[in-house]
Amino acid sequence: MRIVSEKAQKEAAEKLVSSLNKMDGVESSLDVRTSGTQNRPIVNATVSPESWRKVAEQLKEKHSVDHCSMITGIHWPESSDKTWEVVYHFLRTGIKDPVIEDGLVIPNIVDFSKVKGKNVPLEIQISIKIGETRTPSVASIQDLWVGADWNEKETWDLVGIDFEGHDGMRRVLNPHESPVGFHPLQKQHKLRYHGFEEMYDDAQGFMRKPVDSSRVK
């Protein structure tokens, strides 16, 4: 079993952390977590919205971070230091197209126990905090990682955080005709039927319509 060694991963993570810390508006730290029998070093970084685009380009070009796993938008209406937060999860996978020899593909089998430098797989978690605003927005990374395209669409659709420079923003999970400004994962929207007991509260079904039915399509 050739798994990636914790030491190499930690070293690579530290290197990335120090490199990120040198940039403006970036606070980065190494976070080691456990999972099963393994330790899991994660590069944590907090980036200011202004410097995000630059950091993203750096990550992609200099640190060969090639996989954008997930983009999470969070609405923190009652938090002291932020109202909105965007959390990016990246992976560095080191995937290269396999070589072709004699018209035959030679599969790219990486021995993870021996990888070094920029090929070491890494988890990167970047959070961007946005202050109180009604139109939260961060720079889009759709052109750097195409995988971020639909993630950004989803984040806008559900949380309402817009991405500047995103091409073709549209609803993906909500109906296309949802009202403008309706983003269900914002905290002012409550679960409609939560705590509603048909058996007791409304045996006849008079109240089948939720309270906010007129406001939300």
Add this chain to the structure above:
Amino acid sequence: MDYNTGHPHATPNFRNLVIKPMWITLKTALRTVPYIGKAKFLKNNYHGQRANLTDEFTLERIGDNHPSSGQIYAADRESSPALPFLERPVTIMYPYERLEDMEPWLFVPGNYNGRIGIVWETCTACKACVKACPNDCLHMTSETRVNVLDTTDEGDEWHGLGSELESGGLAARRKETFDEIEDFDLMHEHTAPPQQYDFAEVIDISGDKATVRWQDGSGIESVEMSSLKPAEVDIVSGRIDIGRCMFCGLCAEACPFESFFMSNEYDGMSGYTREDLWFDADRTRLLPVVHQERVDMELAKRAQKEKAKREKKAAKAAAAAKSEA
């Protein structure tokens, strides 16, 4: 167009145009034919193979009376010596046949997440199950029941720790025969299963005899006190909107007493209206006999506690009497 795409592995060729795929389907068809299916060239490692898949624990559990005891099961369920003519995996034609008869090990009590069942006798209305329910489909309700401490008979280890019969209270008598319960067909009767006890109001107690009015309307009768057990109307869990239940089993895990179970029953949970799926607690009641072992455990636990309490009380009373004296 060249069909040979230079793919490194399997290359399209004339032979495989029909021969190989048709041979493999023919093999499969031949395997389902009696006697021929056992021919060696068919490599029939599937149908009609004998393999012992039942472990000793399961054998012990299902006992000798179970339809599947003494059978050897194959991975495909029915290719067992029980069915010598079948050379194929067979769909279980529920409801005429049931999976638990074919693969009894899948339905070890406590292993299957069937409809919920509550042994009222041991429920203490702690609401742990209601809180655990992710869907808020479970509710408390009040029902006539016998407390677990009162279920004991004369001569049992923990007898005499429950409450006493009182005139004006409720009493219960265990049914003589269980025919009604055994014949009850959960699959087709969409009603509450029969009770294990007959309940009555105690009108008067005189000596060994008690005059009771049976709640089933059979009138007033004078019966032996020893045949009666004290009953009460108590809050128990088990009222459920089964249409909302997703059978996750978290409620059964949350129960700190031996009262809440997921039964092996997956039948009798349908109806024509939404209201049909609102089960009162009597539809989810489990008879203690189903989980007798666990109920006995609970009885012992609680009786010990009760005994200790009474001893303490008695000691206190004795001490008080002593000090008074």
Add this chain to the structure above:
Amino acid sequence: MKQIGEVRNMASSDWLDVRGWTESFIGWSMDKTHDVLPSNDIDLEFSITRPRWFLEEPIVIGSEINLQSGFADIQPSLEAFFVSTIMCTVVFATMMLTLMVVPYIERKFIGRLMDRIGATTSLRSLWIGEGPSTAGDWWNKLPMGMGVPIGMLNKSLNSSFGNSHHLETIDRVGNRGYHGIWFLFPGFFQALADFMKFATKEHLIPEKADKLVFEVAPVIIIATTIMCYAFIPFGPHIWAANPDLSLLFLMAIFGVAPLGVFFAGWASNNKYTLIGGMRSAAQLTAYEIPLLITVLSIAVISGSFNILEIVDFQIETSDTWNLFMLPLGAALFLITMIAEVERIPFDMPEAEAELVEGWWTEYGGIRWGLMFAVEMMRAYAACILFAMFFLGGWEFPFQDTLSGIPVIGTIVNLIPGLVIVLLKAWLLFAFFVWVRASLHRIRTDQILEFGWRYLLPLSILNLAIAMYLRLEVWTGTSWPIWVPPVITVLGIILFVVYAIDEDKDALEYSRRPYNTQTLDKAYPGSRRD
């Protein structure tokens, strides 16, 4: 020139002479009618003689008629009409009744191939009883004890023919299926039940469909398919019409259906049906031509455009099935016919994965049911035609040789040709089903390319072979004794050579473990054959 419906002097024959019986019966009854009619002349003449000054000669109106002789004049055509009507009915009934076997084979044989013959409720289950709620003991619920004898019968049948087991559940499972004396019956009438269901469904026309064409298209498809059976004999004496050029008639009518398919696809005004109709038109055109050329080769080698004569040629004249003379033609005919009847692997026009049901999508109810029946009918016709063209029609294998043997010969000769034709057709249909269960669907461009690039040249080659055989090898009365075996052996050798002749390197690759990582990983259980 022979007339339609004229009795031909068949060389091959059997005792089930339905046509002969019909003819003699009709002839007899016509003769009787003839006799019953008054034989005397009836004078219906009426002459107008007056006024004399105007008419020099009397005008004679009417004539003196003789009913008998008048009837005798029209009797042949009347007889032919009645015989044709009766034979049409007989053939249609035969076709419809035996067609029920076709979906039955499709269901049951594919069930074996797919290993899914699970939930089958059989007729046997009536007496075995399936469970407490439905089938079990249903006889006890009949009023006035009517079911008591049924119950007793069931009990006795169960005890003598059921798989008994002392445990009830096991017993029930063991008895519900196929094994036992009634293994043939379960599910046989399912086709009928399906048809009843289709027949009772609402007829929907899409709002924006071209309504006239939408309604006409199934009629075209169904009518032309049923017309095919006018020329398909079920036996030496069971056929509806037999023109000299019956083969041409048949193939012409067989080729009309694609037009209806295209109509249906267009008229539904649905994108799926449109693509389905297009595909169907393209595919059927691509395969119609090789099919016709192959059929032409049959005509060439048998020296006739008449189906009966083609069969006769195989049974009597040359005593060799065409399969052994034209193995390539047989393969071509089979392939093109599978494509013509749109079955997997050539079912692109109705590919349910991307076109849902292709040109059928918008049809429902009885139209859909009929078109499904027609699909089966076309496949059935293809099977019967293959039996006619290549498998000697109604000849039992080695019937000539066998009939020389005392007892067996008698028995073999007693089997009516109808039975042999049907058995051959059903077996061929089972082959169709087998192909369907084993192969995937070929893509449109691949189908067309296969048709135009391989089948067309091959069919021309096949025609050339047939012409050579007929012109140079045929002695005028029979094939030289060595020719059929040599051709058969040659065919087999060619097939085997093609089957095993493949790129050795490619074979190496395909035999190699697929996974680069697991080259020397020992799995539990052997990897490959």
Add this chain to the structure above:
Amino acid sequence: MAEMWISMGPQHPMTHGLWTLKVKVDGETVVDTEPDLGYIHRGVEKICESRDFTQITTYCDRLCYASANTWSHAYIYAAEDLLGVEVPERAEYIRLVAVEIQRIASHLMWLGAYGPDIGNLSVMVWCLREREMMMDLLQELGGSRMHYNFPRIGGVKRDLPHGFALRARHKLKLFLDRIQEYEALFDESTVFLIRSQGVGYAKPEEMINHGVSGPNIRAAGVNHDIRTSHPYSVYSELDWEPAVERSSIKGADCYDRYRIRVEEMRQSANLVLQALDKIPGGAETYHEPGDPKIIGKAPTRAPEGTSGSHHFEDSRGESMFYIAGGGEGRGKMPYRVSIRSPMFITIPYASKCMIGYKVADIPAIMGSFDPCIGETDR
């Protein structure tokens, strides 16, 4: 022929669920595609915000109906990361067994659906026959046939039941034998090869940029597997390598994606057999539910400002949960649960992949990426 848009879906055999693929065709050739998702969006992320950490597991099961167990495990690992729980090793082995059996079942479901996609129904019936065995095994563990609710924060619901190892070994060995028959029907069928080879090429670098992962990317000849590159559970203790396919020169085609899944089924069966041998305490011993050997102690509250995340190798690619805890003083429930669904990212890519091929290739290409709409729409 003029170009036209065809709307395939939401009810269409190709979609394997409920979504719409709008296809612009020029005759038989696909010119443009546009996927449209969200038909069964149930708002699981919102629901999770009002459920406590144990209750969420049941909802995660329901994310994907073909691969329920992997999803609840993906959540459990993230929740354990958030709450900081130590899991007994035996529990990790049991989880591995459950997840890998589920992976086989999921791939079998895929293979069974892929057959009809390109016109062969036999393999579907065969696959469902074998899947039944896997579902029986999972039912013994979880107690249900589909949504098992098996893992718990800190461990598992129940130990391997009595006789489970016996049956699992028998059934998996049988299964390993039977895989060969699928190969005979697929690999050795020229019609299948000409349908699947040379169709729907995808290159690994492009795929990882598009966020495609899991079997789909391993089919292109790279050994990217979360189980080895970001190891979790006890995968590192077993002797195995992720299955990698030697793709064709132009990238992974449908055939490669078929091969890799068959290979992964072998791999998973092998893993389960190994885990049953290596499980600490032996596979035959049975601990009552709640025993510290199979479930560790877990806090029920997440402190303010903490978060947990975990990448997980799902049967369809990299799945991931991100859980933000605390907030508004309700530490018993997560503040925000975010789910990465592999197919949500892959479906747009697969839709791009089919441009330039024929209409008949749409189900072949889409099916080969193994779409599951339950998880896609969440």
